[in-house]
Amino acid sequence: DIQMTQSPSSLSASVGDRVTITCRATQSISSFLNWYQQTPGKAPKLLIYTASSLQSGVPSRFSGSGSGTDFTLTISSLRPEDFATYYCQQSYSTPWTFGQGTKVEIK
């Protein structure tokens, strides 16, 4: 199985801050990396697919980059509704696997 490791596991940030979350795969997954946002009590929401494509309806402050084994999710200017847990997921090969999550908390 391909293991996905996110860092950091949690971070504290303020509204307006630029936030970057990284995700690393144990082998190359090309660009088959997706990012999800999950708020408490809700289902995950697709933000970014294939590393850098913005899902329809997702604000442009979210962006993704990377290929191979290293990927990043960036929130350019954090808004109150962005405080959530973020997961990466590889769709290169089954079993699809998720990172352990990064919790973005209010500083």
Added chain:
Amino acid sequence: QVQLQESGPGLVKPSETLSLTCTVSGGSITNYYWSWIRQPPGKGLEWIGYIYYSGSTNYNPSLKSRVTISVDTSKNQFSLRLSSVTAADTAMYYCARCRDGSTCYYGMDVWGQGTTVTVSS
């Protein structure tokens, strides 16, 4: 727009079979891949498996011996059965749709709200 709704018992006894159904509304189940994902309390996400509308399946090897996913296109539903459950199977169970009709490379764009299943006697 397409919506998904999970249904099934919220409590299952150890060693018994967990059965859940996902009903697709606002769109057709045909020409898409459909997945089950679970999330134990306070933990991360685990992919269980997927099914194509035609019936072809792919399961997580960690659960493969206990999992069956099936589809009923006439009812616009797909289902999950997980046998011989233990407390470790206690989780929120989500159904989801792969974003692109012909592949799951592009992530899962529609999710159900989830249903909590507790395994306890």
